[in-house]
Amino acid sequence: MNVLVWLGIILFILMRLIGGKKGTRSFLAIFLNFGVVLISILFLTTPKVNPIIFIVVACIVISCINLFYINEVNSKTITAFISTLVTIVILLLFIVIVAKKTMIQGFGEEEVEELSIFSLYIGVDFVKIAAAVMIMAAIGAITDTAIAISSPMSEIFLHHPTISRKELFTSGIRIGRDILGTSANTMFFAFFGGYLGLLLWFQVFSYSFGEIVNSKIFNAEMISILCAGIGISLVIPITSWVTAFILVKE
Template identity: 25%
Template structure:
């Protein structure tokens, strides 16, 4: 006798309006609290530290120029400088360039010249014209506006072509992120607001906007949002504790000292903890969205899978993602800190010795805290997704097929074959 065998499907309907309404109320409440906190922490413009542009003093302007001549000369560069630091050995260069008012000339030190400059290069130079004195020029930097704009346009076009509307909305999310950072987070740091609450509030607003813009308004996106928000909170708490435990002050370079002099109310140790939250947002977002999507796909493939089995299956995917994401954090630091790592190698100092310095230690703590927050976010997001994912219809006993044991060397198949 033939056995009947029916395939189950995910029961999506009727649409889970009750759950959708509940989640909408929760998300709107979180957004309202975050916006209210942002308003409360919004810095007074009069308290935001400002300093005079070092390249904008009286009689100093920045002008564009095109290099027309490069003439090297011996400037006795080498040995030690006046501060005891080693100097680059080699020739300096006398540079001729065209500007709007005619011709400009200036000298490059050995380090700048060795880095590379040639006729035809577009550069920015300082035009120094003190009252009653002759005009002089100094090299400022290369002009990179055109190539940077071209790369940004290329990136945007490719994102939209490949990801279409989601890519376009992801670009809008980038704009929202930059707006939140430049208009709220950074000014609040400079105004002396507590950095960690500012970072958590700013990150919450950014993630709510970015996730729904890039991935659409859905229960699946909401489950990823919940996991992301918990990850942000955990990273913030761990960052604060790790910063205090490792005695990170945030003062590791001349730029840090200059910043304190410019903004005496800034809490640099707090900024270190805050950057641990902000630095991990991208990878955290990637992991939580992937885990939510994995749960939804697994539920669609096996509607009758129990919650525990669904969680375990999604976590097998999550473990692979954790491994690759942790590598991403390490590689990102290694790439951005290549100059420091090269100096460590050149000084013939052990990594263990250099790792305890403020500059290297800060990056190590930032990477480890970000990785811990990332690892914890995976099971948390998976749990939210399993809880909120569509439930398949229970498999009825008649739906389960158990093959009959072989008889006389023959084997009965599902259709009695």
């Protein structure tokens, strides 16, 4: 039995012991999301499929898995789901513009040598592919932030049912401020952890600071992180407003 199986078993046991039935559903959700990602990769390279439309559908499915399958259908997950969809639409429009203006689509010179034996004339729009990849990278953090805000706001309303809509919204913003810094830094360090080999490449080949910040592959990842941070920032007031609007009936 290889290391992957053992690590999977240990993860399942810990999630089951700590999370109970919800922990089991969370473990299974990992494989469901992995399946959605695999299907997305297959369809994104199909010339007749619009990557933007398909990635929106994929994000909806991922949000349903992470919210409704794990936490069941309730007021907390419904408000988090609505907030996630609104944020995705706003962020997607912004990301498409950024991808076109910054010209980060395609491959950097560090990747060209490995791909030189293949033809890049595959009939797909690389701008839309780049936008789809960035929104897919941000969906997990956006969904996590949305439920992290809607859940305590629902608890606040449960214990203080006479709270006004404005006060509940303000409480959500305060909660979001505590989450914002850690969520943005999580995305930042995930980049450096995943692309440590790229940074070592820059060091070995004596890249100057100017060459690093102008590298396409570096810029593509940094822009992806910044767009994800913008999405996290947007989902906080959106979730706070949607939750307050749905829970408090004035």
